[in-house]
Amino acid sequence: MNINLELFDICYVIAGFITASIVFSFYISKLKKEIKTIKRQYEKKSIGADDSSLKVKTLENKIKTLETALKKQMGN
Secondary structure (H helix, E strand, O other): OHHHHHHHHHHHHHHHHHHHHHHHHHHHHHHHHHHHHHHHHHHHHHHHHHHHHHHHHHHHHHHHHHHHHHHHHHHO
C-alpha cells in the first residue's frame, strides 16, 4: 500500500512537470512570434528612416545645385 502511494505521488509529480512544460512551450512560442513581429516593425521603421534621410540629402543637393545655377544666371 505504501509503495502504491509513493508510485502515485511520483506519477503525479511527473505529470505536473509534463503539463508545465507543455504550457510553457506554448507560451515561449507565442513570445517568439511577438519578438519576430516587433523585429519586422523595427526594421521597417529603420528602413523608412534611412529613406527619409536619403530624401533630405537629395533635396539639399538639389537646392545647392539650383542656388549655384541661380547665382550664375544673376551674374550674367
